[in-house]
Amino acid sequence: MTNEQLLAEIREANLTYLMLAQNLIRHDKAEAVFRLGMSEDACEILSALSAAQVLKLASRNTLLCSFRVDDELVWSLLTNHNLKKAGNETTKVGNEATNTLHANILMASRVAEVL
Secondary structure (H helix, E strand, O other): OHHHHHHHHHHHHHHHHHHHHHHHHOOOOHHHHHHHHHOHHHHHHHHOOOOHHHHHHOOOOOOOOOOOOOOOOHHHHHOOOOOEOOOOEEEOOOOOHHHHHHHHHHHHHHHHHHH
16 A cells, blocks of 8 residues: 555545544434544534535544544453463453443543543
């Protein structure tokens, strides 16, 4: 992949993310705050952008969205890589539904910190 192709992919990802975010915010702002991990103020600004402003913002060569998962515990919970070693045996800790719920709670608490 060339540098220009990479930048085009970033711009496309930006546009897709901004359009999705605007739709989520306009449909249900509270849910969008939770799902996007954005503050209410940022949601207000994003929902008020015109199509031309969204296109201009998306054309930047920097990825606008970011992973909220910056913690090894959350990654482990989401990928089910949380294994417990006991002697020569390796077993999973918890089940997939419980692990996913725990990861969602951790990510939601980070949204509350932003607000």
